[in-house]
Protein backbone atom coordinates (compact mmCIF):
# COMPACT_ATOMS: atom_id res chain seq x y z
CA UNK A 1 0.00 0.00 0.00
CA UNK A 2 1.24 3.51 -0.86
CA UNK A 3 2.37 5.62 2.08
CA UNK A 4 0.02 8.49 2.92
CA UNK A 5 1.17 11.97 1.88
CA UNK A 6 0.41 14.93 4.12
CA UNK A 7 0.06 18.52 2.90
CA UNK A 8 -0.33 21.86 4.66
CA UNK A 9 -2.00 24.67 2.70
CA UNK A 10 -1.80 28.18 4.17
CA UNK A 11 -4.77 30.50 3.64
CA UNK A 12 -6.92 27.50 2.70
CA UNK A 13 -10.26 28.94 3.77
CA UNK A 14 -11.00 30.74 0.49
CA UNK A 15 -9.86 31.62 -3.01
CA UNK A 16 -7.11 29.64 -4.71
CA UNK A 17 -6.00 28.10 -1.38
CA UNK A 18 -9.38 26.48 -0.81
CA UNK A 19 -9.36 25.03 -4.32
CA UNK A 20 -5.78 23.76 -3.89
CA UNK A 21 -7.04 21.83 -0.82
CA UNK A 22 -9.93 20.39 -2.83
CA UNK A 23 -7.76 19.31 -5.77
CA UNK A 24 -5.03 17.82 -3.53
CA UNK A 25 -7.68 15.90 -1.60
CA UNK A 26 -9.17 14.62 -4.86
CA UNK A 27 -5.72 13.17 -5.64
CA UNK A 28 -5.63 11.22 -2.39
CA UNK A 29 -3.42 13.59 -0.35
CA UNK A 30 -4.25 14.06 3.35
CA UNK A 31 -4.80 17.81 3.55
CA UNK A 32 -4.42 20.10 6.56
CA UNK A 33 -6.44 23.12 5.51
CA UNK A 34 -5.25 26.06 7.59
CA UNK A 35 -6.81 29.45 8.16
CA UNK A 36 -6.00 32.33 10.49
CA UNK A 37 -9.67 32.53 11.41
CA UNK A 38 -11.01 29.46 13.20
CA UNK A 39 -14.65 29.81 12.09
CA UNK A 40 -13.84 30.46 8.41
CA UNK A 41 -11.44 27.53 8.34
CA UNK A 42 -13.84 25.11 10.03
CA UNK A 43 -16.60 26.17 7.64
CA UNK A 44 -14.34 25.51 4.63
CA UNK A 45 -13.44 22.03 5.92
CA UNK A 46 -17.10 21.30 6.66
CA UNK A 47 -17.93 22.09 3.02
CA UNK A 48 -15.14 19.88 1.66
CA UNK A 49 -16.06 17.02 4.00
CA UNK A 50 -19.70 17.36 2.89
CA UNK A 51 -18.57 17.08 -0.76
CA UNK A 52 -17.02 13.71 0.06
CA UNK A 53 -13.45 14.75 0.95
CA UNK A 54 -13.04 13.13 4.34
CA UNK A 55 -9.25 13.48 3.95
CA UNK A 56 -9.29 17.22 4.76
CA UNK A 57 -8.87 18.43 8.32
CA UNK A 58 -8.62 21.89 9.86
CA UNK A 59 -5.88 23.51 11.91
CA UNK A 60 -5.67 27.19 12.82
CA UNK A 61 -2.65 29.03 11.42
CA UNK A 62 -1.81 32.70 11.26
CA UNK A 63 1.54 32.69 9.49
CA UNK A 64 2.60 35.93 11.20
CA UNK A 65 2.15 34.40 14.66
CA UNK A 66 5.11 32.23 15.80
CA UNK A 67 3.05 30.52 18.54
CA UNK A 68 0.41 29.56 15.95
CA UNK A 69 3.15 28.10 13.70
CA UNK A 70 4.72 26.11 16.53
CA UNK A 71 1.31 24.79 17.62
CA UNK A 72 0.71 23.47 14.08
CA UNK A 73 4.21 21.97 13.89
CA UNK A 74 3.59 20.10 17.18
CA UNK A 75 0.25 18.86 15.86
CA UNK A 76 1.80 17.52 12.64
CA UNK A 77 4.72 15.95 14.52
CA UNK A 78 2.38 14.19 16.98
CA UNK A 79 -0.24 12.97 14.52
CA UNK A 80 1.67 12.32 11.28
CA UNK A 81 5.39 12.34 12.18
CA UNK A 82 6.35 14.04 8.88
CA UNK A 83 5.21 16.57 6.29
CA UNK A 84 5.32 15.87 2.53
CA UNK A 85 4.01 19.11 1.01
CA UNK A 86 3.96 22.71 2.22
CA UNK A 87 1.98 25.11 0.04
CA UNK A 88 2.66 28.73 0.94
CA UNK A 89 -0.48 30.31 -0.47
CA UNK A 90 -1.49 32.92 2.16
CA UNK A 91 -0.88 36.50 1.06
CA UNK A 92 -2.22 40.02 1.02
CA UNK A 93 -2.17 42.56 -1.81
CA UNK A 94 -1.20 45.61 0.30
CA UNK A 95 -3.63 47.99 -1.40
CA UNK A 96 -6.91 49.79 -0.89
CA UNK A 97 -8.86 48.95 -4.03
CA UNK A 98 -11.92 51.04 -4.98
CA UNK A 99 -13.87 48.16 -6.45
CA UNK A 100 -16.22 49.95 -8.84
CA UNK A 101 -13.52 52.13 -10.40
CA UNK A 102 -11.07 49.22 -10.46
CA UNK A 103 -13.51 46.99 -12.32
CA UNK A 104 -14.28 49.82 -14.77
CA UNK A 105 -10.54 50.13 -15.42
CA UNK A 106 -10.42 46.42 -16.26
CA UNK A 107 -8.36 45.20 -13.30
CA UNK A 108 -4.62 44.79 -12.73
CA UNK A 109 -3.76 44.30 -16.42
CA UNK A 110 -4.37 48.05 -16.88
CA UNK A 111 -2.38 49.13 -13.83
CA UNK A 112 0.83 50.47 -15.40
CA UNK A 113 3.72 52.35 -13.79
CA UNK A 114 3.73 54.84 -16.69
CA UNK A 115 0.18 55.82 -15.69
CA UNK A 116 0.59 55.63 -11.92
CA UNK A 117 -0.50 59.27 -11.54
CA UNK A 118 -3.91 58.46 -13.09
CA UNK A 119 -4.69 55.69 -10.60
CA UNK A 120 -4.93 57.57 -7.31
CA UNK A 121 -8.74 57.27 -7.10
CA UNK A 122 -8.68 53.60 -8.14
CA UNK A 123 -5.98 52.00 -6.02
CA UNK A 124 -4.12 53.45 -3.05
CA UNK A 125 -1.04 52.06 -1.40
CA UNK A 126 -0.64 53.38 2.14
CA UNK A 127 2.73 52.52 3.68
CA UNK A 128 1.19 50.51 6.55
CA UNK A 129 -0.54 48.12 4.14
CA UNK A 130 2.67 47.73 2.14
CA UNK A 131 4.64 46.94 5.26
CA UNK A 132 2.04 44.33 6.28
CA UNK A 133 2.14 42.86 2.79
CA UNK A 134 5.91 42.32 3.04
CA UNK A 135 5.49 40.92 6.54
CA UNK A 136 2.99 38.29 5.39
CA UNK A 137 4.08 37.49 1.83
CA UNK A 138 7.83 37.44 2.49
CA UNK A 139 8.91 37.38 6.15
CA UNK A 140 6.13 35.15 7.54
CA UNK A 141 6.35 32.83 4.53
CA UNK A 142 10.05 32.41 5.31
CA UNK A 143 9.35 31.74 8.99
CA UNK A 144 6.78 29.04 8.33
CA UNK A 145 8.96 27.43 5.67
CA UNK A 146 11.95 27.24 7.97
CA UNK A 147 9.80 25.92 10.84
CA UNK A 148 8.66 22.96 8.73
CA UNK A 149 12.03 21.99 7.22
CA UNK A 150 12.72 19.32 9.91
CA UNK A 151 9.33 17.63 9.30
CA UNK A 152 9.73 17.91 5.50
CA UNK A 153 13.12 16.21 5.78
CA UNK A 154 11.33 13.16 7.20
CA UNK A 155 9.37 12.76 3.93
CA UNK A 156 10.56 10.63 1.01
CA UNK A 157 9.46 13.27 -1.54
CA UNK A 158 9.31 16.66 0.18
CA UNK A 159 7.90 19.61 -1.77
CA UNK A 160 7.60 23.31 -0.99
CA UNK A 161 5.37 25.33 -3.30
CA UNK A 162 5.48 29.10 -3.00
CA UNK A 163 2.43 30.61 -4.64
CA UNK A 164 4.00 33.59 -6.33
CA UNK A 165 2.73 35.91 -9.04
CA UNK A 166 3.44 37.35 -12.45
CA UNK A 167 4.16 40.42 -10.32
CA UNK A 168 7.22 38.60 -8.98
CA UNK A 169 8.87 38.98 -12.40
CA UNK A 170 12.02 41.13 -12.29
CA UNK A 171 10.53 42.97 -15.27
CA UNK A 172 8.70 45.25 -12.80
CA UNK A 173 11.95 46.62 -11.31
CA UNK A 174 13.42 49.67 -13.04
CA UNK A 175 16.87 49.30 -11.44
CA UNK A 176 19.11 47.20 -13.72
CA UNK A 177 21.85 46.72 -11.14
CA UNK A 178 19.36 45.38 -8.59
CA UNK A 179 17.82 43.07 -11.20
CA UNK A 180 21.27 41.61 -11.91
CA UNK A 181 21.93 41.16 -8.20
CA UNK A 182 18.62 39.31 -7.69
CA UNK A 183 19.32 37.05 -10.67
CA UNK A 184 22.80 36.16 -9.44
CA UNK A 185 21.68 33.34 -7.16
CA UNK A 186 25.24 32.01 -6.71
CA UNK A 187 26.24 35.21 -4.92
CA UNK A 188 22.92 36.35 -3.39
CA UNK A 189 22.51 35.60 0.34
CA UNK A 190 19.51 35.46 2.69
CA UNK A 191 20.93 38.45 4.59
CA UNK A 192 21.29 40.55 1.42
CA UNK A 193 17.75 39.66 0.32
CA UNK A 194 16.39 40.85 3.70
CA UNK A 195 18.43 44.03 3.30
CA UNK A 196 16.94 44.67 -0.15
CA UNK A 197 13.41 44.26 1.25
CA UNK A 198 14.25 46.68 4.08
CA UNK A 199 15.77 49.14 1.60
CA UNK A 200 12.50 49.05 -0.38
CA UNK A 201 10.44 49.75 2.77
CA UNK A 202 12.63 52.70 3.69
CA UNK A 203 12.32 54.14 0.17
CA UNK A 204 8.55 53.50 0.22
CA UNK A 205 8.18 55.35 3.52
CA UNK A 206 10.32 58.28 2.42
CA UNK A 207 8.83 58.67 -1.07
CA UNK A 208 11.89 57.49 -3.01
CA UNK A 209 10.32 54.72 -5.12
CA UNK A 210 10.95 56.44 -8.45
CA UNK A 211 14.47 57.61 -7.63
CA UNK A 212 15.68 54.08 -6.85
CA UNK A 213 13.79 52.22 -9.60
CA UNK A 214 11.19 50.40 -7.51
CA UNK A 215 7.76 49.55 -8.99
CA UNK A 216 5.46 52.58 -8.73
CA UNK A 217 2.21 50.61 -8.71
CA UNK A 218 1.27 47.60 -6.54
CA UNK A 219 4.78 48.28 -5.21
CA UNK A 220 4.94 46.27 -1.97
CA UNK A 221 3.18 43.24 -3.45
CA UNK A 222 5.53 43.18 -6.45
CA UNK A 223 8.60 43.45 -4.21
CA UNK A 224 7.17 40.76 -1.89
CA UNK A 225 6.80 38.29 -4.76
CA UNK A 226 10.15 39.25 -6.35
CA UNK A 227 11.76 38.53 -2.95
CA UNK A 228 9.76 35.29 -2.60
CA UNK A 229 11.03 34.10 -5.99
CA UNK A 230 14.65 34.82 -5.04
CA UNK A 231 14.08 33.10 -1.67
CA UNK A 232 12.68 30.05 -3.51
CA UNK A 233 15.89 29.79 -5.51
CA UNK A 234 18.10 30.21 -2.43
CA UNK A 235 16.17 27.49 -0.58
CA UNK A 236 16.38 25.11 -3.54
CA UNK A 237 20.14 25.66 -3.60
CA UNK A 238 20.46 25.10 0.16
CA UNK A 239 18.17 22.04 0.51
CA UNK A 240 19.01 19.68 -2.34
CA UNK A 241 16.76 16.99 -0.81
CA UNK A 242 13.62 19.19 -1.01
CA UNK A 243 12.01 20.45 -4.22
CA UNK A 244 11.32 24.15 -3.74
CA UNK A 245 9.50 25.94 -6.54
CA UNK A 246 7.33 28.99 -7.10
CA UNK A 247 4.19 29.23 -9.22
CA UNK A 248 2.10 32.01 -10.75
CA UNK A 249 -1.47 30.64 -10.60
CA UNK A 250 -2.79 32.85 -13.43
CA UNK A 251 -4.97 35.95 -13.16
CA UNK A 252 -7.82 34.53 -11.13
CA UNK A 253 -11.25 35.72 -10.01
CA UNK A 254 -10.87 35.95 -6.21
CA UNK A 255 -11.23 38.49 -3.43
CA UNK A 256 -7.64 39.59 -4.01
CA UNK A 257 -8.40 40.72 -7.58
CA UNK A 258 -11.92 42.03 -6.76
CA UNK A 259 -13.10 39.21 -9.05
CA UNK A 260 -11.46 40.85 -12.11
CA UNK A 261 -9.33 37.81 -13.05
CA UNK A 262 -9.54 35.98 -16.38
CA UNK A 263 -9.87 32.48 -14.96
CA UNK A 264 -11.55 30.51 -12.20
CA UNK A 265 -10.02 29.17 -8.99
CA UNK A 266 -10.20 25.68 -10.56
CA UNK A 267 -7.74 26.88 -13.23
CA UNK A 268 -5.69 28.78 -10.64
CA UNK A 269 -5.11 25.77 -8.41
CA UNK A 270 -3.88 23.52 -11.23
CA UNK A 271 -0.30 24.90 -11.31
CA UNK A 272 0.34 24.80 -7.53
CA UNK A 273 -1.14 21.28 -7.30
CA UNK A 274 0.92 20.01 -10.24
CA UNK A 275 4.10 21.45 -8.70
CA UNK A 276 3.22 19.95 -5.30
CA UNK A 277 3.00 16.52 -6.91
CA UNK A 278 6.12 16.75 -9.10
CA UNK A 279 7.79 13.40 -9.69
CA UNK A 280 11.15 12.63 -8.10
CA UNK A 281 13.16 13.83 -11.12
CA UNK A 282 12.35 17.47 -10.34
CA UNK A 283 12.80 20.26 -11.21
CA UNK A 284 13.64 22.45 -8.20
CA UNK A 285 14.38 26.18 -7.89
CA UNK A 286 12.10 26.91 -10.83
CA UNK A 287 9.34 29.44 -11.61
CA UNK A 288 6.18 28.02 -13.14
CA UNK A 289 3.73 30.17 -15.06
CA UNK A 290 0.68 28.08 -14.20
CA UNK A 291 1.70 24.59 -15.36
CA UNK A 292 4.62 25.60 -17.62
CA UNK A 293 8.17 26.51 -16.66
CA UNK A 294 8.59 30.29 -17.05
CA UNK A 295 11.17 33.07 -16.60
CA UNK A 296 12.25 34.93 -13.49
CA UNK A 297 13.01 37.99 -15.61
CA UNK A 298 10.96 38.79 -18.72
CA UNK A 299 11.99 41.30 -21.39
CA UNK A 300 8.40 42.37 -22.16
CA UNK A 301 5.33 42.88 -19.94
CA UNK A 302 4.63 39.32 -18.70
CA UNK A 303 1.03 40.20 -17.84
CA UNK A 304 -0.18 40.55 -21.46
Ligand SMILES: NC(=O)c1ccc[n+]([C@@H]2O[C@H](COP(=O)([O-])OP(=O)(O)OC[C@H]3O[C@@H](n4cnc5c(N)ncnc54)[C@H](OP(=O)(O)O)[C@@H]3O)[C@@H](O)[C@H]2O)c1
Pocket residue numbers: 010011012013014015016017035036037040061062063064088089090091092136140163164165166248249250251252253254255256257261
Ligand atom coordinates in the same frame (compact mmCIF):
# COMPACT_ATOMS: atom_id res chain seq x y z
N1 LIG B 1 -5.91 35.87 -7.64
C1 LIG B 1 -4.94 36.07 -8.52
O1 LIG B 1 -5.16 36.49 -9.67
C2 LIG B 1 -3.51 35.82 -8.14
C3 LIG B 1 -2.53 36.07 -9.10
C4 LIG B 1 -1.19 35.84 -8.78
C5 LIG B 1 -0.88 35.32 -7.55
N2 LIG B 1 -1.86 35.07 -6.62
C6 LIG B 1 -1.46 34.51 -5.34
O2 LIG B 1 -2.28 33.39 -5.05
C7 LIG B 1 -2.41 33.23 -3.63
C8 LIG B 1 -3.87 33.15 -3.24
O3 LIG B 1 -4.49 34.33 -3.64
P1 LIG B 1 -6.08 34.51 -3.75
O4 LIG B 1 -6.33 35.26 -4.97
O5 LIG B 1 -6.75 33.21 -3.49
O6 LIG B 1 -6.29 35.53 -2.52
P2 LIG B 1 -7.50 35.71 -1.46
O7 LIG B 1 -8.77 35.24 -2.03
O8 LIG B 1 -7.36 37.13 -1.02
O9 LIG B 1 -7.08 34.72 -0.27
C9 LIG B 1 -5.92 34.97 0.49
C10 LIG B 1 -5.85 33.95 1.60
O10 LIG B 1 -4.66 34.22 2.38
C11 LIG B 1 -5.07 34.25 3.75
N3 LIG B 1 -4.13 35.02 4.57
C12 LIG B 1 -3.71 36.29 4.42
N4 LIG B 1 -2.87 36.62 5.41
C13 LIG B 1 -2.75 35.52 6.21
C14 LIG B 1 -2.01 35.22 7.39
N5 LIG B 1 -1.27 36.14 8.00
N6 LIG B 1 -2.08 33.97 7.91
C15 LIG B 1 -2.86 33.04 7.32
N7 LIG B 1 -3.62 33.27 6.23
C16 LIG B 1 -3.55 34.50 5.67
C17 LIG B 1 -6.47 34.85 3.73
O11 LIG B 1 -7.13 34.64 4.95
P3 LIG B 1 -8.47 35.48 5.37
O12 LIG B 1 -9.61 34.83 4.67
O13 LIG B 1 -8.48 35.36 6.84
O14 LIG B 1 -8.23 36.91 4.89
C18 LIG B 1 -7.05 34.04 2.57
O15 LIG B 1 -7.38 32.75 2.99
C19 LIG B 1 -1.66 34.41 -3.01
O16 LIG B 1 -0.34 34.03 -2.69
C20 LIG B 1 -1.63 35.42 -4.15
O17 LIG B 1 -0.58 36.33 -4.01
C21 LIG B 1 -3.18 35.32 -6.89
